[in-house]
Amino acid sequence: MTSVLTKKNLLILGCILLTFVLVQVLMSVGFITSFHEITLATICINIILAVSLNLVTGFTGQFSLGHAGFMSIGAYVCALIVMRFDSVAGFLVGILAAALAATIVGILIGIPTLRLKGDYLAIATLGMAEIIRVVFLNLEITNGAAGLSGIPRYTNWFWMYLFVVLTIVLINNFIRSSHGRACISIREDEIAAESMGINTTKFKVMAFAIGSFFAGIAGALYASYFYFIKPNTFGFLKSIDILVIVVLGGMGSITGSIIAAVLLALVSTFLQSFTAVRMIFYALVLVIIMIFRPQGLLGTKEITDLFKFRRKNERIE
Amino acid sequence: MPLLSIEKVTKSFGGLTAVSNVSMHLNKGELVGLIGPNGAGKTTLFNLLTGVYEPTSGSIKLQLEEEKNPRELGGLKPYNVTKTGLARTFQNIRLFKDLTVLDNVRIAMHQNIQYQLPSAFLHFNKYHKEEDRLKEEAERLLDIFHLAHKKNELAKNLPYGEQRHLEIARALATKPVILLLDEPAAGMNPQETASLTETIKWLRKEFDLTILLIEHDMSLVMKICERIYVLDYGMLIASGKPAEIRANKRVIEAYLGEEVSHA
Numbered sequence: 106m107t108s109v110l111t112k113k114n115l116l117i118l119g120c121i122l123l124t125f126v127l128v129q130v131l132m133s134v135g136f137i138t139s140f141h142e143i144t145l146a147t148i149c150i151n152i153i154l155a156v157s158l159n160l161v162t163g164f165t166g167q168f169s170l171g172h173a174g175f176m177s178i179g180a181y182v183c184a185l186i187v188m189r190f191d192s193v194a195g196f197l198v199g200i201l202a203a204a205l206a207a208t209i210v211g212i213l214i215g216i217p218t219l220r221l222k223g224d225y226l227a228i229a230t231l232g233m234a235e236i237i238r239v240v241f242l243n244l245e246i247t248n249g250a251a252g253l254s255g256i257p258r259y260t261n262w263f264w265m266y267l268f269v270v271l272t273i274v275l276i277n278n279f280i281r282s283s284h285g286r287a288c289i290s291i292r293e294d295e296i297a298a299e300s301m302g303i304n305t306t307k308f309k310v311m312a313f314a315i316g317s318f319f320a321g322i323a324g325a326l327y328a329s330y331f332y333f334i335k336p337n338t339f340g341f342l343k344s345i346d347i348l349v350i351v352v353l354g355g356m357g358s359i360t361g362s363i364i365a366a367v368l369l370a371l372v373s374t375f376l377q378s379f380t381a382v383r384m385i386f387y388a389l390v391l392v393i394i395m396i397f398r399p400q401g402l403l404g405t406k407e408i409t410d411l412f413k414f415r416r417k418n419e420r421i422e
Numbered sequence: 423m424p425l426l427s428i429e430k431v432t433k434s435f436g437g438l439t440a441v442s443n444v445s446m447h448l449n450k451g452e453l454v455g456l457i458g459p460n461g462a463g464k465t466t467l468f469n470l471l472t473g474v475y476e477p478t479s480g481s482i483k484l485q486l487e488e489e490k491n492p493r494e495l496g497g498l499k500p501y502n503v504t505k506t507g508l509a510r511t512f513q514n515i516r517l518f519k520d521l522t523v524l525d526n527v528r529i530a531m532h533q534n535i536q537y538q539l540p541s542a543f544l545h546f547n548k549y550h551k552e553e554d555r556l557k558e559e560a561e562r563l564l565d566i567f568h569l570a571h572k573k574n575e576l577a578k579n580l581p582y583g584e585q586r587h588l589e590i591a592r593a594l595a596t597k598p599v600i601l602l603l604d605e606p607a608a609g610m611n612p613q614e615t616a617s618l619t620e621t622i623k624w625l626r627k628e629f630d631l632t633i634l635l636i637e638h639d640m641s642l643v644m645k646i647c648e649r650i651y652v653l654d655y656g657m658l659i660a661s662g663k664p665a666e667i668r669a670n671k672r673v674i675e676a677y678l679g680e681e682v683s684h685a
């Protein structure tokens with residue numbers, strides 16, 4: 106059973122490759138137009154952001170309103186590098202540097218703020234993200250409020266898909282490890298977790314750092330896809346957007362975040378033809394879902410649990 | 423030298439002294455009771471021992487057999503206290519309610535896990551080997567408390583008595599030297615209490631434990647404790663064998679009030 110090539114893993118790998126090929130084919134035959142492609146990019150980037158924020162907020166229970174701040178660090182770092190070294194290698198180095206820079210800032214911000222709880226932490230992370238935004242607004246290298254434009258475009262479907270899969274697999278693995286369980290125990294009962302030998306500060310900062318790492322990657326992909334970034338792209342509202350996906354999908358459900366990211370992007374694209382009432386409808390969808398599913402679409406369950414459950418029932422019969 | 427020595431420990435919250443100048447000790451393998459009326463400072467003392475509070479003054483020393491010098495526990499963080507070998511249960515059950523019974527126990531085993539962060543992310547062979555070991559050990563522990571068949575149920579769905587048992591199992595999963603039980607029989611009926619009594623006795627032998635027990639159920643305390651300490655208003659008012667405590671005038675006064683003298 107210790108082999109990586111179990112039946113289940115092969116099945117998952119098959120699904121992953123199939124999805125990739127399917128979208129690639131649809132793109133080459135022109136079914137997915139370049140207009141759709143923007144939606145696709147938004148979905149991919151939002152999945153990375155939502156899954157990584159879910160680790161912090163959904164699994165570890167640390168309410169963060171600053172995720173866009175880490176995304177912006179990734180975006181600026183990658184943009185600056187790829188503008189100087191205009192090549193695929195430069196792009197990949199940019200992504201790595203983006204992720205590491207976001208992680209370092211995440212740790213530096215996490216250590217002082219994570220001793221706060223609940224709403225206090227939310228306000229503190231919000232403030233930290235604002236500080237990051239204002240720094241970018243005033244730095245010369247980031248070109249202030251005008252932002253950076255003409256960023257070479259290297260992000261394509263292949264890279265986006267690769268990083269989405271990597272994010273999901275790595276965070277899912279982490280959750281299912283002893284370290285991940287330690288994080289979840291903090292959400293459940295911090296005092297009990299500490300009494301069971303869990304260094305709660307360490308694991309909170311760890312979750313925060315991992316979340317920032319992937320937010321940095323998302324920012325890097327964003328910068329190299331949309332040509333243009335400015336500090337206000339990564340403001341308070343972007344953090345809220347990500348949080349909405351996490352809450353809607355279910356705090357503590359990775360597949361929930363994925364489904365919610367896809368759903369919201371589709372709803373938003375579909376409503377683009379009704380410009381006047383677009384935001385009202387969008388908000389209405391959120392309100393309706395929250396009334397009927399306050400725990401989010403999937404709660405803390407995963408979509409794969411459904412299959413497990415069915416199999417168990419069959420065995421009983 | 424005793425395994426655990428509490429020397430002149432005081433804890434005050436502002437003007438209120440919850441524990442005042444208390445000295446106690448636990449010898450290896452003993453089963454000691456800590457009793458006292460409500461608000462006497464028993465749980466505060468537990469919180470001092472486990473690092474939830476830092477003593478205002480005094481010291482708490484743990485002398486492990488294999489070590490030369492005693493370790494000071496006062497002021498350590500709770501997770502470090504647990505690492506040195508003290509595990510506890512809580513007066514008002516603090517399980518990880520929305521996690522499975524198995525996960526509750528596995529989380530307590532984290533401090534002994536033998537793989538690092540890279541394995542956690544990439545699930546190397548070491549991960550699988552350790553997780554298998556963890557699961558096996560956790561199931562063995564659950565089996566002792568007849569909970570193995572409920573390992574996949576959420577902790578909150580267990581009946582009250584089983585939740586109490588799960589809390590003890592979880593504490594044992596940290597591989598303690600000393601087990602601190604905070605009112606383990608609270609809310610149990612006489613049959614459940616009787617069975618718990620047997621379990622505690624058996625555990626002490628099986629796991630080579632030293633146990634300190636807070637309890638209101640006098641039948642339980644008198645039956646299984648070798649020595650008893652009595653707290654009242656944060657002060658130690660008596661200590662000794664159950665028979666001595668039962669006859670102690672100050673203890674009776676603390677529980678029943680002073681005798682009214684007839685003029």
